[in-house]
Amino acid sequence: RKEVEQDPGPFNVPEGATVAFNCTYSNSASQSFFWYRQDCRKEPKLLMSVYSSGNEDGRFTAQLNRASQYISLLIRDSKLSDSATYLCVVSRGPNTDKLIFGTGTRLQVFP
């Protein structure tokens, strides 16, 4: 079983749509969770950290379910510029800076 699993997609949605991505992780000791965005042939950029209570940043909402070891990202009112690959990222365990990346979910927003 992969340490971090994501649906690779692609998710093809029209502008203005709401889209949700899911991610599961295998290490119950992981303490830090993130969503990164990666554009084609570029480095990953932090989209948002994910907190146990859930958190929102503009059109983006992240949720964490520790019991189910499940993370989600919701994007509302999709823009063309949201087209990218979204990476679910989890720390390897407690007290570590080592990150484990999912393979990413590809999103394509069309006009």
Added chain:
Amino acid sequence: GAVVSQHPSRVICKSGTSVKIECRSLDFQATTMFWYRQFPKQSLMLMATSNEGSKATYEQGVEKDKFLINHASLTLSTLTVTSAHPEDSSFYICSAPRSPGNQPQHFGDGTRLSIL
């Protein structure tokens, strides 16, 4: 602006060449840096942890004699791919936390390595 600089961004060279990639933290000291590799349509895979003033720690399956890491100062880590072969062609990227245990990390722009 960028807080981690990686150089070069693109390398094309012949099989058997050794290639050095630099990763610099620009406005902070990084006692730890991480090196990742990403093959097309795959996730970033952690290769090794670069530790300032001590030996790097390598992930399982990564050959330390093939991928030489040097972290001689608090702002610079280098990855040298020795005697590179076509199967080493990949996207190599470094990252650094601004301080230990401080998430998230800052990533360099990455180096796209192509071995002919």
